[in-house]
Amino acid sequence: MVELVRAGRTPEELAKEFHPSAQSIRTWVRQADLDDGRRQDGLTSAEKDELTRLRRENKLLREEKEILRKAAFFARETDLPGAGTGLLPE
Structure with a gap:
């Protein structure tokens, strides 16, 4: 999911297709960004x-x-x- 968002898909599109909530997908992306050093706010x-x-x-x-x-x-x-x-x- 994270890679799909990074490739340009929106969490809303992915939520419709794969059924986790869009907020869950955004949370996963945020955590992946923290783990990868892309952001420092958590x-x-x-x-x-x-x-x-x-x-x-x-x-x-x-x-x-x-x-x-x-x-x-x-x-x-x-x-x-x-x-x-x-x-x-x-």
Whole structure:
């Protein structure tokens, strides 16, 4: 579709022929232009993938931090010998 638009066909023509919406075709062309460096007003597909990965990793790290915070609180509250020092009996 992208190549057909670049060759001169309109998204509206292609939408009638192939049935995706004209807006979808315009979106595909815009993303292809970003990926190819033809425009700079958005994120490339690689940048979007990296952002998604980093957000997922950040969420996991926040969850792990919260678990550790609660574990430290529990260790202090139960007043175990060696709590917080790594010297708790096994």
